[in-house]
Amino acid sequence: MTKKIPKVPEDRKGAGIDRRDFIIRSVKAGAALAVSGSLGYFLYDPAGPGPASEKSSLALPDFSIPEAGKKIAIVTGHDRVKSVNSGLKAIGGIGTFIRKGDRVLIKVNAAFATPPALCATTHPEILSELVRLCLAAGAASVSVTDNPINNPESCFELSGIGEAARASGASLILPKETLFSNLTVPGANFIRNWPVLLGAFQGITKLIGLSPIKDHNRSGASMSIKNWYGLIGGRRNIFHQDIHTFIRDLALMVKPTLVILDGTFTMISNGPTGGSISDLKKTDTVIVSTDQVAADAAGAVLLGKAPTDLPFLIKAEQAGAGTTDFSSLNPVRVTG
Amino acid sequence: MKITIVRRISQFFFFALFVWFCIAATFGQAMWQLRGWPINWFLQLDPLVALSNLITTRSLYSGLAWALATIALTIVLGRFFCGWVCPFGSIHHFVGYLGSRGRKPSERIAVNHYKSTQKIKYYILFALLFAAAxxxxxxxxxxxxxxxxxxxxxxxxxxxxxxxxxxxxxxxxxxxxxxxxxxxxxxxxxxARLDGIVAASVQTGLLDPIPLVYRSVNLVLLPLSDSAFHFTSTAQRHYGATWLTGSIFAAAVLLNLLIPRFYCRIICPLGALYGILGRYAIWRVGRKTEKCSGCRLCDSRCEGACEPGERIRVPECVLCMNCLHTCKDDLVGYNTFRSISGEATDPDLSRRGFLVASLSGIAAVPFMRIDGKLDRNWENTLIRPPGSLSEPEFLNRCIKCGQCARVCPTNVIQPDEWKSGIEGLWTPTLNFRAGSSGCQMNCVACGHICPTAAIRPISLEEKLGRGPFEKAGPIRIGTAFIDRGRCLPWAMDKPCIVCQETCPVSPKAIFVKESFVTVRGGSLDVANAKGAVIELGKPSIQADRFGTGDFFALFDSGSSKMRKRILSNTEGSITIERGADLSGVKSIELQVRLQSPQVDPERCTGCGICEHECPVSGLKAVRVSAEGETRHGKHSLLLK
Structure with a gap:
């Protein structure tokens, strides 16, 4: 593999430089000088790096339907599939919310890699039914997403949510790092220039929150508003230092089309992970509402709590995200 | 069709199959994911894996019986595995071919001469086998x-x-x-009683090409190439020790540019084993007739450097069959008769070398264990996957292939760097910071993938301590300890308890102690208090800070102390919940409600989800240590 070295012609060996050689060399040297000089000129940075600047942020659209009004339905029944149907019917039917061509995103609670029977995650049966209803109402597409606490793949598989989504014709959006971008919510204390799962909202026209009702030691309860925690990325656990203010921020960040609380079983102890059937109580309720604060206030009853026990609800109400006085919305009470 | 073309098809097929198995080792239910694909097959075909485990455990675990097929074929055919099947060998073959492009036949002939360094691989083989013996x-x-x-x-x-x-x-x-x-x-x-000194350790995985190539692809190349696509995982996979894993792979591949099949010829202990097994092969490569011109073109493409034109060195021949075609006079064949120019069926070994290698192997294990890592000096940060055998038994089986680290859905199983010395290099250990969560309660993937049962194939019932395992309790891999000097509620009076929230055990292994602590500068004089509003003597507190729901005012109400939640505050006033008689209140204590976490060692399984989620992101404020692990009674924490 010896390379051939160009030979110097015999008559040129040891000879002085001639005009032609001189010009060629000068031009090459000049070009090299010009390139390095101009690179230095254009890349010259007299100040050095400064403090990190806030990048311009995107916004999350308002998914609510003003003409649908503030409504809440509280359904009693042991079959969550029937209950969600009656609940939706009671507040005007799915057609009021989902129109032909809508692209629907359902934010489930898939936080933990536990089987559906433990009710630590959105139950696959109610998810399948909701997807079916959306598609029947003419939705062009339905996607399901969450950024779980446990490993995402394990969570979606073990909770049955992945299979339910696939089987009912929805697409599953896993929280890939590329889907997060920074968001600043006007009026929020903490969601400022913070990574949020905005990629899942690409082209989305309607948003539905679908969550269980669970005990939660730090905040008091995990329901609809706290469910938006699963849209947050980054080092989100740091917000536990001021969790009530943070959940208020979530209520400001997300303006959903609908929220649905599945209280067929309520996790009354050892939440939000649960882990045992004995942590659950049969409460036979499904709540459907266009007002997430009202829905959570109604859900709190199943945990034996009043809005005053949950500072985040009072804060969300004060911030204008909804009302904790859900009875003022004349709840439609039906039996599933 | 020329036999060399058949060989290339075979090499390409097995290499593609190997890559496929590496990709398919992904948690999930899709067609291309773990659905019973025999992803361990190449490891199971590897007789060095089977033999080393056979020597240490005197048993042949499950799929390792596949090695019998390889052994049988090698005895009959010679080193077919090296030239036709081995995925690592195919990489070397291809890169060696690229390196020889542009070289003159004379240069290629020179580089394919047998070198006495080729005997090194036999010494490596004996040292490794005797370390297990x-x-x-x-x-x-x-x-x-x-x-x-x-x-x-x-x-x-x-x-x-x-x-x-x-x-x-x-x-x-x-x-x-x-x-x-x-x-x-x-x-x-x-x-002398030698119980304490005589010991065995499977270290073949250090250089056995099949575990080496699995580990290099699974723990370095796949996560590296997938970082652009996130096809096999949602989050970037991280693995420790990649500098070492990757450098060894890169060095082994690049050395082919100097000498083709450098690793196969000089280092590979599996090739050495095949060389010894193939001595009775029925068919061998060799010269058919006497009339040889001595042009040595047969060496020009020889992969094994076995000198087929002369007295062929049978243990070095990898059956590449190139000499059959490079010989212009068609003098070389794959025959049942012995080569006309003679054969050397024994490896080029001296008795002295054999003795030194094997005695070094025997001595190496007790020598390494003087460090006491298997004794009092055990490493508490070495958290083995659930179902792992006790440490000596574990080291009797683990071949450092990295399959458990590959399959672990949360990426917490990591190849160990130096925690347990060179004996434990690349063996699995859990790192709760590197992964996407802790060890998932409802997952037993690692034990079911482990080709040698160093991690037992436990059932979910056994892991969780349910059904017939109720009495034994769950399998513990360690115990979480709260570092009260770093924990936000304990050390800094900040509410947190993320660890308690994410603890997956029911009832939770992390519980909280509630307390109300007066904040710094929180003893305040009251000028006036009426209804639910307390006016302070002087404006001295930060506006809007205490209305988060976590702060309370403590004051004398009548004859008793009363505590009410603060709803909002300005610099000079505090609004509290209604329902308290504030008349006559002269001073208040501004308090924060804290829930401070504590671990119940009876319940903790060491899953490490708390450690992963702890918001103290540098040195975590809750950390799992191996005390209490099921696999070692002597590491227990509690009096039972």
Whole structure:
């Protein structure tokens, strides 16, 4: 593999430089000088790096339907599939919310890699039914997403949510790092220039929150508003230092089309992970509402709590995200 | 079709199959994911894996029986695996081919000459096998048993029998010498108890090409290439020790540019084993006729550097079959008869070299274990996957292939760097910071993938301590400890308890102690208090800070102390919840409600989800340590 070295012609060996050689060399040297000089000129940075600047942020659209009004339905029944149907019917039917061509995103609670029977995650049966209803109402597409606490793949598989989504014709959006971008919510204390799962909202026209009702030691309860925690990325656990203010921020960040609380079983102890059937109580309720604060206030009853026990609800109400006085919305009470 | 084309098709097929298995080792239910694909197959075909485990455990675990097929074929055909199947060998073959492009035939002939360094691989093989043999030798020589006199007599009788029959069969003298040596070894047991010293360790995985290539692809190349696509995982996979894993792979591949199949010829202990096994091969490559011009073109593409044109070195031939075609006169064939120009069926080994290699191997294990890592000096940060055997038994099986780290859905299983010394290099350990969560409660993937059962294939019931395992309780891999000097509620009076929230055990292994603590500068004089509003003597607190729901005012209400939640505050006033009689309140204590986490060691399984989620992101404020792990009773924490 010896390379051939160009030979110097015999008559040129040891000879002085001639005009032609001189010009060629000068031009090459000049070009090299010009390139390095101009690179230095254009890349010259007299100040050095400064403090990190806030990048311009995107916004999350308002998914609510003003003409649908503030409504809440509280359904009693042991079959969550029937209950969600009656609940939706009671507040005007799915057609009021989902129109032909809508692209629907359902934010489930898939936080933990536990089987559906433990009710630590959105139950696959109610998810399948909701997807079916959306598609029947003419939705062009339905996607399901969450950024779980446990490993995402394990969570979606073990909770049955992945299979339910696939089987009912929805697409599953896993929280890939590329889907997060920074968001600043006007009026929020903490969601400022913070990574949020905005990629899942690409082209989305309607948003539905679908969550269980669970005990939660730090905040008091995990329901609809706290469910938006699963849209947050980054080092989100740091917000536990001021969790009530943070959940208020979530209520400001997300303006959903609908929220649905599945209280067929309520996790009354050892939440939000649960882990045992004995942590659950049969409460036979499904709540459907266009007002997430009202829905959570109604859900709190199943945990034996009043809005005053949950500072985040009072804060969300004060911030204008909804009302904790859900009875003022004349709840439609039906039996599933 | 030329046989070399058939060989290339075979190499390409097995290499593609190997890559496919590496991709398919992904948690999930899709067609391309783990759905019973035999992703361990190449490891199971590897007789060095089977043999090393056979020596240490005196058993052949499940799929390792596949190695019998490879052994049988090698005995009949020679080193077919190296030239036709081995995925690592195919990489070397291809890169070596690229390196030889542009080289003149004379240069290629020169580089494909047999070199005496090729015997190094046999020494490596013997050192590794004898490192695994400590236990077996002790078993036969009864070194740790009750009566060492019996084996001494037994071996001496055999030695005598062999030396009497010296003339009746060849090799009797060697056998006699070996028996005397064994009797001598046994005799040591007459004077000394060697239980503490004689030990075995499977270290073949350090250089065995199949675990090496699995580990390199799974723990370096796949996560590297997938970082652009996130096809096999949602989050970037991280693995420790990649500098070492990757450098060894890169060095092994790049050395082909100097000498083709550098690794196969000089380092590979599996190739060495095949070389020894293939000595009775029925078909061999060799010269068919005498009339050879001595052009040595047969060496020009020779992969094994076995010199087919001369006295062919059978143990070096990898059956690439190139010489069959590079010989212009068609003098070389794959025949049942011996080569016209002679054969060397023994590896180029000296007895002295063999003895040094094997004795070094035997001595290496006790030598390494003087560090006490398997004794009092055990490493508490070495958290083994659930179902792992006790440390000595674990080291008797683990081949450092990295399959458990690959399959772990949360990426918490990591190849160990130096925590447990070179003996534990690349063995699995859990790192709760690197992964996407802790060890998932409802997952037993690692034990079911482990090709050697170093991690037992436990059932979910056994892991969780349910059904028939109710009495034994869940499998614990360690215990979480709260670092009260770093924990936000304990050390800094900040509410948090993320650890408690994410603890997956029911009832939770992390529970909280509630307390109300007066904040810094929180004893305040009151000027006026009416309804639910308290006016302070002077504006002295930060506006809007205490209305988060976590702060309370403590004051004298009548004859008793009363505590009410603060709803909002300005610099000079505080609004609290209604329902308290504030008349006569002269001072208040501004308090924060804290829930401070504590671990219940009876419940904690060491899953490490708390450690992963702890918001103290540098050195975590809750950390799992191996105390209490099920696999070692002597590491238990609690009095039982």
């Amino acid at each position: 400590g236990g077996l030798i002790a078993y036969f020589c009864d070194l740790t048993g009750l009566n060492p006199a019996l084996p001494v007599v037994f071996f001496l009788v055999l030695a005598a029998a062999a030396s009497i029959s010296t003339k009746s069969f060849p090799g009797a003298r060697k056998i006699s010498a070996a028996m005397i040596a064994l009797a001598g070894v046994s005799a040591v047991g007459l004077f």
